[in-house]
Amino acid sequence: MKDEKLAIVTFLCNWCSYEGADKAGNARLNCPSNIRIIRVMCSGRIEPQFVIQAFIDGASGVLILGCHPGDCHYKKGNYKAIRRISLLKKMLRQFGIEQDRVRLDWVSASEGERFAKVANEMAETIEQLGPLPELKILN
Amino acid sequence: MPKPKVAFYWCASCGGCEEAIVDLNEDILKVVELVDIVFWPCAMDFKYDDVRKMKDNEITVAFINGAIRTDEQEEMANLLRKKAQIVVAFGSCSHLGGIPGLANFWDRETIFESSYGKGCPSVDNPDGIVPQTVSKVPEGELTLPAFHNTVKSLDQVIDVDYYIPGCAPPPYLTMKAIVAILSGELPEKGAILAPEKTLCDECSLNDSKPEKISIKEIKRISEVISDPEKCFLAEGVICMGPVTRSGCSEEGDGKCISANMPCRGCFGPPPEVKDVGGKMISALASIVGLEGEENMSEEDVEKLINQIVDPAGYFYRFSLPTSLLRRKRMSNPAKEDRYNG
Ligand code: SF4
């Protein structure tokens, strides 16, 4: 199944992006079917280990959405997320995992359309990249 | 009563772990008094056949250092597993994959290319000859162990009972382990025979950390004259203390810290850390560019982060094969196996 192969694990912060996604849903905006939403309290809660684990468990991409800079419910969680994800992407590239498979972006509670746009863009990127090559531990 | 039998063996290793046994100094005499060393290729004249002839479980404990890189190592690990009641993974290479495990950023093809091919400027090899497992010569057949694509830790190949961490393990931990094994006071199977706290928890420089660390610049140790009284991380030098198990020195402070060098993580992660690299990114992201973070553009952040030149190599220096990602995904993972028949 194409969708299964291209699963995009999507972390949404509870206070902005999850609401944004909800708006998109209510407005019946067209959203990709291969996003798998996980609600977290804040984008700053996302440990690089979660992203790595998602890839190991078969995700083809990981999308992390939080409140716009300045609007984080916990004030500074999303600033930390910027630094974490930036370093993580650099490290993943060394493992042969394309940087574009991880995207950190901002969607506020009122931005249903923005959510749909970012999610569709991500789906397109992942479609182009294809599934993450299986990790083969070759002798 | 016959003395317990002990074996030492090395796989993909540098010899430092063998040295670490010799470093037991006078204590080694006590050990020799208590046990029969029945196999130790590095120091004594034994043949593989001597081991093959032993009964299963005849050896009380086998200490195996080094990572698994070739068929021969894998075969010997399996043989010792059969012949020994207890197998101890000795040292970082065996425990975590170690320095040889960094080869998992490449594969056999790329390694051979850089060692025997045009990638190596000091090699004159116009015919592109690379090691073969079998070569026919007029006298008959010559064989070499196959070289694997992926380096593995010992427990990725055989069942391991205990681990003694360190590159190389400190003699006091080795001695403690030997005493525990000989006296039958064994911890739970799978235990890492070292403390559980992080190196930072035990570090005397921990108190020198300001309440809030904010690093504006990341420096390599070669670029600074580090103050022996100050925490490396607080000075912008990456120290793996937050994600590394303590115990490399009996005194508490890390061995490297006492020598005014940052920790590079040879003891591996404490129990609560699932992935050293992931955790280290979290730790660094919390302090790098903290001050004025709200005014930093994404480009500013990138610039700052780019000062960490080789994050994967730095964070997984001793543990790539046992990291969550285990190895680099090669774009062309040994499609045609032209090196092994
Ligand atoms: S753990 Fe260190 S000392 Fe031991 S074999 Fe590996 S590199 Fe050498």
Ligand code: SF4
């Ligand atoms: S980061 Fe390094 S120097 Fe600082 S307290 Fe931890 S172990 Fe000590």
Ligand code: SF4
């Ligand atoms: S300070 Fe760190 S790298 Fe140095 S010996 Fe101890 S654990 Fe290993």
Ligand code: FES
């Ligand atoms: S609460 Fe939304 S990013 Fe922190």
